[in-house]
Structure formats: structure tokens, C-alpha cells
């Protein structure tokens with residue numbers, strides 16, 4: 396039963412006695428709870444917010460509606476980590492319900508100033524006729540973690556020429572000034588991003604629109620983000636209302652980037668190349684970046700999409716965040732690698748190495764629900780050295796192959812099936828002839844988002860290698876696949892049976908060598924159980 400408006404716009408303190416605890420208990424019992432991804436104890440999670448390295452730790456907040464799995468009254472929930480792998484609860488970051496955020500503390504970002512962390516966010520309000528009015532608000536976090544909102548919004552109006560879809564401030568510093576980019580909709584109902592400038596984070600002045608060469612690209616741009624990487628300007632945006640174009644823009648809303656000359660913050664000019672999607676999978680939206688302690692650019696996204704139903708909606712909770720990724724540039728594109736700290740989650744390594752043509756193989760003790768799997772697949776004709784499938788030192792003999800001859804031309808389809816069971820399997824295929832990678836979740840378990848198709852594909856960079864390397868992070872109900880050291884990423888929620896734990900490698904129409912490692916992931920990376928006092 397969908398919630399009524401009154402049920403959705405309730406604060407925690409207006410909940411019935413035991414309501415949050417009941418939802419959290421149902422969520423905890425759910426067989427699809429993740430083991431190392433940030434997820435809500437109860438209710439719905441969406442965008443990552445306020446991502447920052449501050450006072451020796453990573454701080455990350457997320458959009459949270461505690462009392463149901465619909466998009467209702469949004470809080471900021473706060474988690475903390477020192478390594479981007481293991482997170483602890485810091486409780487509620489921002490509670491909505493004030494004059495300027497009466498209907499939600501919507502997305503925003505964080506920046507350090509004078510030893511304190513400033514959180515800038517959109518206060519969402521509605522009047523009696525349900526007309527929306529956004530305010531850009533500020534809150535300040537002390538070293539001890541106490542967060543206090545400023546009394547007044549710092550940007551109270553929407554500039555002329557834009558509608559009330561005006562939200563998601565992302566702040567950065569340029570010399571002595573602060574800049575922020577805000578997602579907007581023009582009065583002609585096209586999407587845009589606008590710039591503001593401030594000397595102190597309190598007093599903001601409208602500095603015009605970011606002038607891109609995409610004047611008519613969707614009806615609203617959500618969650619913009621701007622930063623520079625090695626002198627290249629990078630603008631992230633989530634344009635809503637972009638039409639499907641072959642294999643591009645197949646999700647309900649895309650999320651992508653523009654690379655260009657550094658943004659001219661004086662007049663808003665941004666000269667850039669084509670819009671490229673950040674993720675080639677099914678469930679990825681509203682990413683946010685921050686600079687780490689060594690200046691590295693880190694990104695976290697929401698592993699979900701707005702306006703779609705998910706299989707846990709009736710089970711007390713919905714959605715999780717992606718793993719943190721580290722960004723760099725290579726060959727004119729944005730490269731995304733899993734954050735280095737994630738290695739801390741690895742259990743004992745199990746390696747495998749074998750070569751064969753036309754067939755399917757599994758390896759001893761390489762299966763599970765929660766693991767990291769790395770595999771390099773070298774089609775026979777391109778494989779350097781000999782065609783035998785000899786094992787590396789230190790491998791268990793069960794995972795060695797002694798094939799000597801590999802027929803095949805180096806074309807063919809190769810890949811890995813995972814979360815396999817009697818009927819279920821999720822299939823990742825590399826077509827060596829066309830250099831296409833395809834993720835197929837048509838048999839992954841409980842279906843979702845099928846109106847938008849059950850496969851996602853992309854063609855790899857033609858220049859360079861003929862082999863392929865996949866690094867998969869599988870959790871109870873998701874997968875993130877990093878292809879060729881971050882050239883492409885596929886993210887997907889999967890809802891298989893908990894007995895579907897198999898992993899099999901396949902060669903079809905050719906021969907290839909498969910070589911890789913598997914690491915089971917243990918428990919303990921993310922908090923379990925509702926923290927005391929949350930429902931008070």
C-alpha cells in the first residue's frame with residue numbers, strides 16, 4: 396500500500412512507538428541485506444551527501460527517509476570511516492522540519508573552513524497548496540561532531556529565469572573564495588547548472604549559469620559537481636529526461652560527466668567534450684566527489700534510481716551506496732578504480748589459472764555471496780607466450796589446468812557467470828571480436844526495472860589490449876564490475892536466491908586463458924543494528 400502524503404512527511408519524533416524498530420527488525424531479517432555496502436538500518440537511502448575528509452576521517456552522509464521505503468521526509472544520516480572500507484555510525488546528521496527545510500533536508504555537500512565542516516544543503520519546503528520552495532541552507536559541524544544549522548538560509552531565492560527545481564549545492568574553494576554549483580531547471584523547462592560565489596560560505600552571490608554546449612539536454616540537472624583533475628575541468632551531472640540512444644542512456648535517468656578546459660568561474664564558460672555516462676550498469680545515480688588527504692578525487696554514488704520499484708521495498712528498507720571509487724584520467728576519459736582501502740576487506744586469497752576452448756569451468760572453493768573476484772581473460776590468438784594453462788606458484792592444485800593446445804582464433808565469447816543456482820545466473824560476457832562487454836541480469840533472481848531492459852553493454856576502447864580484465868565486487872544483492880582497470884564500470888542490484896552462490900567461467904566459440912584471484916569478504920565492514928537513541 397503506498398503511503399499517504401501525511402505518512403511520508405513525518406519526522407521520526409512523530410512516529411508511532413516502536414515503528415522504526417519494527418522496520419529495522421524486518422530489514423535485519425531480509426536475506427538481501429548487504430555485508431559491506433552502506434545501507435540504511437530501516438527506510439530508504441538515496442543520494443550520498445556531505446562527502447569530506449575532515450579531522451582525520453572520511454565523513455559521508457546520505458539522504459534518508461527513516462519511516463518507509465518511499466521518498467518522504469529526508470534526513471541526512473552520518474557515517475564515518477578512516478579507510479573508506481569500514482564504516483561506523485554517527486547517527487542523524489541533519490534533521491528536517493525547520494522553517495526552511497520543513498519537507499526535507501535535501502542533497503548537498505561539505506567543505507572545511509577554519510577547522511569546522513560546513514554542510515550546505517537544499518531545504519525543501521511546501522506550502523498549503525503543495526507548491527515547492529527550495530532554500531539553500533547551511534549547518535556547521537564541530538570537531539566533536541556536533542552539527543548546528545544556521546538560523547537563516549544562505550540562498551533564499553531562486554534566481555530569475557529558473558523554476559523551483561533548484562537544488563543540490565556542491566561547494567568548492569578557489570583561492571580565497573568559495574564557489575558552488577546548483578542543479579536547476581530553466582523557466583523553459585530545460586536543465587542547467589548555475590554558479591554562486593561567496594567570500595565566507597554565508598554570503599552568496601549569483602554568478603550566472605555554467606555555459607555548456609548542451610543548452611537542451613533534459614528537463615532538470617540534479618546533483619551537479621565540479622572539480623579539476625590534472626588541469627582538466629570535470630563537470631558531473633544527472634540530467635533527467637534524456638532519450639535513449641542505442642546502448643547509451645538506457646536507465647530511467649543517466650548520470651555522467653563532461654571533460655573540458657578548466658571552468659571559467661568569472662563568466663561561466665565551460666568548453667568541453669561529449670557527455671559520457673559514469674556507469675554502464677543499471678543502478679547508479681547522484682554521485683558526489685571529494686578530495687582525499689593526498690589530493691585524490693574520490694566518488695561515491697547511490698546504487699539505485701528514482702521512480703523505480705525495488706524488491707526490498709516491502710521489506711523495511713531500500714537501497715545502498717556504491718563502494719568509493721578513485722578517479723583519474725586516461726586516454727581522454729574518466730577512469731574509476733575501487734578505493735585502495737577496500738583491500739582491507741579481503742579474506743584469504745584463492746587463485747586460479749586455466750585455459751580451455753568451448754566450455755564452462757568452476758574452481759574449488761571459489762563461490763559465495765560476498766566477495767571480490769579478479770579475472771584476466773586472454774583470448775588464445777592474442778595471448779602472450781605459450782598456450783598452456785599452467786598454474787602459478789602457490790595455487791591449489793585443484794585450480795590448475797593442464798590444457799596444452801588451445802584451438803580458436805581469438806574471437807569468441809568469454810566471461811563469468813556468478814550468483815548461479817539451479818535456475819539463476821548473472822552473466823558477464825566479453826565478446827572478443829567486437830570488444831563488447833555485456834552484463835545480463837535477465838536471470839539474476841527477482842526482476843527489477845525490466846521496462847528498461849535486462850542487459851547493458853558497452854564497447855571497450857579499441858586501441859590497445861585484446862584481453863580483458865574484470866574486477867567484481869559482489870555483495871548479497873549487488874555487483875560492481877570494474878573493467879580494464881577502471882576504463883568502464885557496471886553497477887547493478889541483483890536479487891537472487893541466497894542459495895545461488897556459484898561462479899563459473901565460460902568460453903564459447905574460441906579458446907582463452909583465465910587467470911585470477913578470489914577473496915571472500917568477511918563481516919564487520921558496516922554497522923549492524925539500530926544505534927541506541929535513534930528513535931527517541
Ligand code: FRU
Pocket residue numbers: 441442458469501502503517562563617618680681701
Ligand atoms: C536526487 C535527488 C536530489 C534531491 C534528493 C532528494 O536523487 O532528487 O535532486 O536533492 O534526491 O532526496
